[in-house]
Amino acid sequence: xxxxxxxxxxxxxxxxxxxxxxxxxxxxxxxxxxxxxxxxxxxxxxxxxxxxxxxxxxxxxxxxxxxxxxxxxxxxxxxxxxxxxxxxxxxxxxxxxxxxxxxxxxxxxxxxxxxxxxxxxxxxxxxxxxxxxxxxxxxxxxxxxxxxxxxxxxxxxxxxxxxxxxxxxxxxxxxxxxxxxxxxxxxxxxxxxxxxxxxxxx
Amino acid sequence: xxxxxxxxxxxxxxxxxxxxxxxxxxxxxxxxxxxxxxxxxxxxxxxxxxxxxxxxxxxxxxxxxxxxxxxxxxxxxxxxxxxxxxxxxxxxxxxxxxxxxxxxxxxxxxxxxxxxxxxxxxxxxxxxxxxxxxxxxxxxxxxxxxxxxxxxxxxxxxxxxxxxxxxxxxxxxxxxxxxxxxxxxxxxxxxxxxxxxxxxxxxxxxxxxxxxxxxxxxxxxxxxxxxxxxxxxxxxxxxxxxxxxxxxxxxxxxxxxxxxxxxxxxxxxxxxxxxxxxxxxxxxxxxxxxxxxxxxxxxxxxxxxxxxxxxxxxxxxxxxxxxxxxxxxxxxxxxxxxxxxxxxxxxxxxxxxxxxxxxxxxxxxxxxxxxxxxxxxxxxxxxxxxxxxxxxxxxxxxxxxxxxxxxxxxxxxxxxxxxx
Numbered sequence: 001x002x003x004x005x006x007x008x009x010x011x012x013x014x015x016x017x018x019x020x021x022x023x024x025x026x027x028x029x030x031x032x033x034x035x036x037x038x039x040x041x042x043x044x045x046x047x048x049x050x051x052x053x054x055x056x057x058x059x060x061x062x063x064x065x066x067x068x069x070x071x072x073x074x075x076x077x078x079x080x081x082x083x084x085x086x087x088x089x090x091x092x093x094x095x096x097x098x099x100x101x102x103x104x105x106x107x108x109x110x111x112x113x114x115x116x117x118x119x120x121x122x123x124x125x126x127x128x129x130x131x132x133x134x135x136x137x138x139x140x141x142x143x144x145x146x147x148x149x150x151x152x153x154x155x156x157x158x159x160x161x162x163x164x165x166x167x168x169x170x171x172x173x174x175x176x177x178x179x180x181x182x183x184x185x186x187x188x189x190x191x192x193x194x195x196x197x198x199x200x201x202x
Numbered sequence: 203x204x205x206x207x208x209x210x211x212x213x214x215x216x217x218x219x220x221x222x223x224x225x226x227x228x229x230x231x232x233x234x235x236x237x238x239x240x241x242x243x244x245x246x247x248x249x250x251x252x253x254x255x256x257x258x259x260x261x262x263x264x265x266x267x268x269x270x271x272x273x274x275x276x277x278x279x280x281x282x283x284x285x286x287x288x289x290x291x292x293x294x295x296x297x298x299x300x301x302x303x304x305x306x307x308x309x310x311x312x313x314x315x316x317x318x319x320x321x322x323x324x325x326x327x328x329x330x331x332x333x334x335x336x337x338x339x340x341x342x343x344x345x346x347x348x349x350x351x352x353x354x355x356x357x358x359x360x361x362x363x364x365x366x367x368x369x370x371x372x373x374x375x376x377x378x379x380x381x382x383x384x385x386x387x388x389x390x391x392x393x394x395x396x397x398x399x400x401x402x403x404x405x406x407x408x409x410x411x412x413x414x415x416x417x418x419x420x421x422x423x424x425x426x427x428x429x430x431x432x433x434x435x436x437x438x439x440x441x442x443x444x445x446x447x448x449x450x451x452x453x454x455x456x457x458x459x460x461x462x463x464x465x466x467x468x469x470x471x472x473x474x475x476x477x478x479x480x481x482x483x484x485x486x487x488x489x490x491x492x493x494x495x496x497x498x499x500x501x502x503x504x505x506x507x508x509x510x511x512x513x514x515x516x517x518x519x520x521x522x523x524x525x526x527x528x529x530x531x532x533x534x535x536x537x538x539x540x541x542x543x544x545x546x547x548x549x550x551x552x553x554x555x556x557x558x559x560x561x562x563x564x565x566x567x568x569x570x571x572x573x574x575x576x577x578x579x580x581x582x583x584x585x586x587x588x589x590x591x592x593x594x595x596x597x598x599x600x601x602x603x604x605x606x607x608x609x610x611x612x613x614x615x616x617x618x619x620x621x622x
Contacts, residue, residue, distance in 0.1 A: 085346040106267075107274040108309070177277040185313060192320050199327065200346075 067122020077132040084200040112173040124166040131158030135201035159194040273308040288391035291424035306383045311390020323348040326486035378433040
């Protein structure tokens with residue numbers, strides 16, 4: 001709930017009926033209303049990731065709830081198993097991995113702010129989370145080689161989608177001579193998460 | 203804002219600072235005259251830099267973002283250049299003075315190490331998967347630990363070995379004193395050849411894997427040796443040894459020290475590089491043999507402990523070896539013998555550690571296959587053919603094994619890893 005006020009003041013999704021003093025009125029509203037509004041915002045961002053059309057909107061209203069949900073979901077799906085990673089390991093890779101990639105972008109002179117970048121990278125993990133869920137359901141089918149092929153296809157589609165979505169968001173914010181230097185860690189990050197999904201979602 | 207001016211001055215400072223400007227004097231003896239010695243360029247408290255005094259305060263602040271940003275000041279083209287030249291040895295060219303100075307970067311080493319860690323782990327798992335023909339869905343017990351093990355290995359290599367080289371060059375007051383970051387940068391880029399090599403290591407032919415190691419070692423090792431040698435070859439101690447008219451024992455001792463420094467540094471870096479490559483191959487790609495559900499790749503605690511003392515013992519074993527022999531050929535033989543002996547000396551240590559782990563699992567095959575990678579190369583080539591014959595015998599046996607037993611072993615292994 002500590003994140004809500006900033007997004008509210010910055011958000012373009014104000015209730016048309018609200019006036020500038022509306023932020024103080026939200027203290028009195030029922031908790032369910034607050035949660036529902038936040039969930040709606042997060043859901044809207046999910047939809048925008050799945051259909052990347054409006055670039056600027058997501059960059060301006062950053063929030064970290066979505067990335068947190070997605071990282072926790074991925075960690076729950078991929079942890080455990082025989083010799084697989086623990087919850088902490090997957091969570092560290094996803095969450096702190098996106099922090100490291102963000103730090104890399106900033107150090108190379110990108111103009112995107114830190115939290116916006118973490119937000120974008122986290123939201124674009126959504127296709128991979130969907131792929132992980134898909135792989136879990138595939139595990140209930142029959143022959144191993146078909147299983148592997150389906151998992152490979154699902155993960156590859158998730159990987160491609162994640163790259164495509166994040167490129168759309170990160171495109172304009174990089175210095176020209178360092179594009180490849182900034183893009184490569186993003187690709188590596190999604191590749192590693194895709195490998196984790198392919199290997200351990202079953 | 204004065205922040206905007208910092209960037210300009212930063213570059214000017216670094217170009218003038220004594221430890222990043224040796225490129226103008228490459229080939230000449232260059233001694234850091236009156237400037238303050240610094241391990242890391244940019245951290246110097248240069249007050250004689252005139253107009254940069256006001257900016258040098260913020261430049262030195264380790265906690266500011268700008269301090270780290272100055273080490274990421276590279277373009278794509280520069281990174282590509284450094285990458286390509288790190289494993290293409292050119293005659294009488296110095297990698298550091300030609301490509302890294304005046305401005306070392308941390309982008310290359312950081313992302314090359316991360317890529318190497320994940321490529322080793324991913325391709326190691328892939329190789330294991332292919333070798334077992336994807337039998338069953340049960341993963342071997344140490345799958346994800348390949349990532350954590352590889353990261354410890356690579357990180358300690360890239361951070362510690364340049365530090366030792368830096369200390370050596372500083373202690374001997376060598377002709378060219380590279381800064382620590384330059385050496386670290388060179389080492390990071392030199393690891394880049396192992397990335398395609400680790401991908402090619404998936405192919406399961408021993409001779410192919412060994413030839414890959416040899417080729418990659420020759421290429422990147424030559425580049426490393428070139429800049430190490432050009433820094434240490436004018437070590438004044440040799441001149442002192444040759445010219446001095448002291449007692450025979452004193453002259454012999456000084457000569458021995460000069461050889462140790464001049465050749466030991468070169469051979470030491472080559473040896474460590476070789477050890478790293480061999481460690482990758484053995485621990486991540488050849489540790490296949492065990493029955494289903496249990497990989498013979500050593501667990502995390504045994505991996506760094508058996509490797510890093512090994513590396514240190516090997517490198518320190520290189521040091522006394524030349525002192526007893528005068529010719530270079532004997533040096534190389536002594537090095538090889540010492541390296542093999544140190545590996546075999548480590549076997550009992552590794553065995554006892556592995557026995558502690560395997561007592562909870564009661565699997566004596568673990569010991570066999572873990573000690574096998576530690577044998578010398580010739581023995582390994584013969585034992586590899588034995589391994590393969592064992593595989594074919596082992597496979598029909600595996601199918602007759604009880605699934606419950608393997609599950610119990612897996613669970614016990616899981617509990618041991620969680621306890622760790």
